[in-house]
Amino acid sequence: MNPKREFTCINCPLSCTVTVSPGEAGLTVSGHECRRGEEYALQEYTDPRRVLTGTVAVDGAALPRLPVKTDGPIPKTLVREAAAALSRIKVRAPVRCGEIIVANFAGSGSNLVATRDLGPDLDL
C-alpha cells in the first residue's frame, strides 16, 4: 500500500496542507478547508499531471527557438523524459500557433503544439 502523503493546495492563497491517507476503506483526505482542496489532493495522489511547456529548435525562422506545449496535462512521471525529448526535435519555419509538432508526444496521449507563429520575419 502507498504511504500517506501531504500536498500544498494551489487553488487559493490559503495554501492548505492536505493529507491523503490510504486505509482499508479507501483514501481518507484531511486538512483541506474546501472541496477544491480535497479534489486537488486526490488528483495529486492518484494521477498527478502537468502541462509541459518548453521550446524546440527551428530552422529558417527569425528566432532559433519555437515555444511549444503539450495540448493537455501529461502524467507527472513523464515530465522529465518528455522535456528531454524536446531537445531532439527540430522543425522548419514557417510554423503557426496551434500547429501539431508531434502527435501523441512521448506516448503521453497529448500532442505537442506550437504556441506562437514563427516565420523568417517576425511579422508572419
Next chain:
Amino acid sequence: MINTQQNPELAVIGGGPAGLAAAAAAYDAGCKNILLLERDRELGGILNQCVHDGFGNFIFGASMTGPEYAHRFVREVRRRPGIKLLTGTMVLSLSPERRLTAANPEGLLTLQPEAVILAMGCRERSRFQVLLPGYRPAGVYTAGAVQRLINMEGVMPGERIVILGSGDIGLIMARRLTLEGARVLGVFEIAPRPGGLTRNVVQCLDDFSIPLYLSHTVTFLHGKKRLEGVNVAPVDEKGRPQSGAERFIPCDTLILSVGLIPENELTRQAGIPLDPATGGPVVDQDMATSVPGFFACGNVVHVHDLVDYVTLTAQRAGRGAARYLRNRKTGGEARVMAGEGIAYVVPQRLSLPADEAVDLYFRVQAEQREVRLQALHRGTVLAQKKERMVRPPEMLRLTLDPSRLSGLAGGDTIEVTLKGEAVHESKA
C-alpha cells in the same frame, strides 16, 4: 534624417499586453487614429519569453502560455485598421505638452498626439540595487534575462545555478533550467516567506525537489572572470546575515529574482506625479494620470501578479483616453487612500461624477488569516468582502457599484481597510 509621421490622435507607448489591450479598447470606444510605438522588433512584450502556462485563467477561463496570450491581442490590434503599429521604435523623450520624440532605423520622429497612453511595463531590480558584496564576475543574471536567453535565443547561461529571491520569474526559471538539464542548487529568500505565488513554489520547486531557503541571503560572490561560487547565510529578523553561519556553494551562475520596478523615466520627464507606494503614476478610475491627456496602464502603474488584471485595467485606460478626447469630466475628484493594513490602492483618486463601476486594486502589508476588507466613505461601507487568507504577493480587488458612488463630492476620501475578523465571538 527627420522622419515625418502624421500626428495621431492617440499615441500608445509600449506594445506589451497593456499597450495592445489599451489600443484595441480605445479604437472600439471611438478613437480611430492611433499610433502604437514598440521598441522591440515585435509586439507582445515580455509575454513572448514567458513560454510557461497559467496566463488567462481569470479572464478567459483557460490556461494559456505567454506567447499565446500575446498572440490573441496582437491579432485584435491588427484587425483594427485605425491602429498603426511601429515596432523597432523607441520613445526617447516626452514633454508635459505631449511632445514626443522617438527613434527607429528610419530616423527621428517627432509627434504631438492629443492623448498619450503610457504602457512601458517594468524592469528588473539588478545586482546593483541589492547589496551583493564580492567580485564582479560573469555569470550573474536577472531572472528575466535568463528567461529571454533560454526561451528565445536558445542559450543556456550555466550548469550549476543558485537563485537569489523567490519572485515568480525566479521560481519559473528554476523549473525551466532544471528541465533543460542544469542543476539548481537552491533558491535563497531573505524574507521569511516566499515572494512568489504558492502555485509556483509547488509546481516549480517542490515538483523537482529544489530546496527553498527562507530567511537566507547571498553574502559574497567569488570568482574573478566567471562566477566560482557564492557564500550564503541565514539572516536574523531584521534581514542581517548571521556572522559565522556562512557557507560556500560552488556554482557558475547566480540568478537574481529580487523585485520589479515600474519603468517611469518618460513619465517623470512629462512631469507626471508618482505614488511612492507603487512607484507608478497616480491615476483615477479611467487610468488618467494627474497631467491632462496622459493615461497609464499595466506594470508601469504598479507591478501586477497576473496579466489578466493588466488587460482589464488597460482596457479601462483605452476607453478612458477615447472618452477624454470627446469630453472631459469636470466634477472634481475624490481621494482613495490605503488605510490600516493596506500597502497601496490603485486608482489613487476618482474623477467625478463616477458613473461606472470602479475596481480598486490593492495589496496588504502582511500575511493574515480571516480578514474583512472594506472600502469606506465617511463611515459608510461602499464595498466589502471577507477573505480566509491574504498575502502581499496576491493582489486583491474590491468593486464599487456606481449606485454607491453618486453621493461622492469633490474633496471626499475613500479608504480601503483590513480588519481581523473574529472567527468566534463569546462574552467572558
